[in-house]
Amino acid sequence: MSNNSVLVSRRRMLTAAACLALIAPLAAACGGSGTAAGEGKTLRLWHYEEQGGALDRAWAAAIDEFKKTHPGVKVVFERKTFEQIQQNAGMILNSDSAPDVLEYNKGNATTGLLAKQGLLTDLTPVVKAHGWDRKISENASVTARYDTNGEMGGDKWYGVPNYGEFVLAYYNDDLFKKYGVAKPTDLASFEAALAKFKKAGITPLANAGNEYPASHWLYLLALTKANKTWVDDYQLYKGKTDFHGPEWTWAVTKYKDWLKKGYFDKKDVGLKGADMSEQFVSAKRPIMVSGNWFFGGFTHDIKNFTWSVAPYPGATMTLGSGGNQWVVPTRARNKKLAEDFIDITMSDRVQKLIGENGNVPIAVKPDQISNARSKQLIGAFDRYEHSNGLAFYPDWPVPGYYDAQVAATQNLMNGASTDTVLDELAAPYDKYVSTRH
Template sequence: MLKLRRVRTAATAVAVAALLAALAACGSGGPDTDEPAAGPRTLKLWHYESADGAMGKAWAEAVKEFEATHPGVKVAFEEKAFEQIRQSAGMILNSDQAPDVMEYNKGNATAGLLSKQGLLTDLSDEAAKRGWDKLLSPSLQTTAKYDDRGVMGGDRWFGVPDYAEYVMVYYNKDAFKKKGVKVPTTFDEFTAAMDEFVEAGTTPLAVGGAEYPAQQILYQLALSKAQRPWVDAFQLYKGKVDFRGPELKYAAETFADWVRKGYIGKDSAGVKAEDMGQSFIAGKYPMVVTGSWWFGRFATDIKDFEWGTFLWPGNTMHAGSSGNIWVVPANARNKDLAYDFIDITMKKDVQNLLGNAGGIPVAADPAAITDARSKELIENFTELSGADGLAFYPDWPAPGYYDVLVSGVQNLINGTKKPDQVLDELAGPYQENLADLGD
């Protein structure tokens, strides 16, 4: 287990306590069993997708189908913030207030850690019985299955993804046209495009340094120098990682250089992901590097300009994977209902809706995806997946690594630490976790 010497702030402690108190009003959880609870039944569902996003729309339809096919059963849906679940999941799931099914982040540091701690239900039998193991390709199953150490790619199912995702560059077509900037197809063209915007007095990239977006830029830069063996070493511990090697050293130095050049705003260290996305929607920045989970939101909310996407130029490896996964807590009261709900999210009608709303379905009918922009999104993912180009996400290798990376990129943005110092800070917790795993 990763040993991080971090002090939880009073604000975080208060927030977690308040969340637990609020949950107590929802009724107590049940025993660690798959047996149905007696009396009137309610499926307690948590996820953190917005109502107007692709997954939010698809899962709202799944709730309708679930209630229609389960007379007398109601779904009690509670929308949670990503950070809220990330910070308090272990505490909540280890209590009697656990939901029946919830969306959770995949990877060693999150779902892997909870599986290792015994907080998640082993879904292997359900995956075989319901055919989830046939619907999902081997690459998508990697993030659903974990070994006894909590490392992904193992032999037991602890989650089920019903969508996929990857990181790309979204761009404002009107801004590009106004400045006479062409859409880049090489890395040199990418930096040249950013230079043109800087010369015109515009910061090219909307960046959220307080959460995941900035660290994904750092990772994309590392991946520009990486191939599959490096990714497998970093993510799956199939080899040793040199934090002063060409991949991460280039990433940290280039990221710092991008701040100096004005590609990344020096005021972005405290910006959250939501505010970053809203600034792009408002047309304040010509580009934003983020995931396909924003696609449906942009399609709905951007009204004042034309926009498009392109893959990070020059990379053969890209941040991406299956989407977040449905997990069933070990303390869930209604596990049988949770399995039924997950199954509905995998059905063709829900998957087709997800695809047409701007998501990347894992089991849709390709002919049913009629939206042109959504087709392009899905085709790009198919290209990456088919070329073994999905490299997961930088915070996955070790528990607590998300916060380590946030701090690291914030130091690069603020200029408070040099790249080599940041790399040393990234190396320490990673190597501690490696030692704890016995590798």
């Protein structure tokens, strides 16, 4: 998901006291002499996953396996916060205290930037030697590969993703049954379901205008009329993007139509992503179309109704990508140990753990997972991953574009004209693309 939506929805909010407690050791690490690691004897590992979450459990299992297969090697694991690594990565990785392997965010402004600055190891030979490129689809590996300008989709691997993320549909099965609404299979039946719920007095779609959900919806609607060339032009600058062309124009027009019909509630313009998820959890809205990052929480929070997941039926592509990834700093002292650890995280055993605990493994098939609802989730991702259906996120192409997207969508929800909204989307994008090199 976008950097901002990661911060908002997936990264756990720490109290001020906790943050201060974590900042001190980070600063000490940046200024230290780097004597903690002995060549070939210590693996220094950082990640920022929530304790007890699917990925944390998987990485803990990987650490245990690493210790068994590397007797005599000490593992020094430090759990950082997403914000710590995001804000201080350049300084840390350019010091003698760089870890051997760490989890880092994908994208041009993060992994791409550090790769361009020479702070990350080119993992291409390692990826090919271990066959990781055969386990990760071309579509899911775009955000792991960068060119000399630090732009994704290049020919050199600077990261290795272990999981995927994407936007899909969540359905309240009990409400569908109660009101006799059929599960949609295409855009026409999706709109028919929206109309039937609205006729019964229910606003069908969960939404939030004050963060990413509403702008994610706008991009998803544009994908309804788009193809892969359009996505590559927009995301990878392979061609010109026309914001007044049929894709974006249809998206804004359809969004306005759904607002007028009451499928979206205009009052949602000021809501946050957490408010949107609460609309679904509290059974106030029967449909939520958003990221798989809500899936794990829903398995614990929803007690009073039956729910399911499925690919969004209105488009053959969706927002999504490979997840955050393992990177190896150029100044890492024990790169071979880092390579061995990454290989363990790509094993069937660890990948299955990711899937059974509610996340999306990138290297196992749905039929290898026993949890029925998790199998639905992974099956949906698998469909997109292997049909070039992951179209990334709308704010990725331009630094600072997230705020512009949220503002434009809020203006749309407040009644701005189609041309006004399209102009707001176009201005920062066109300005950046015209000057990016």
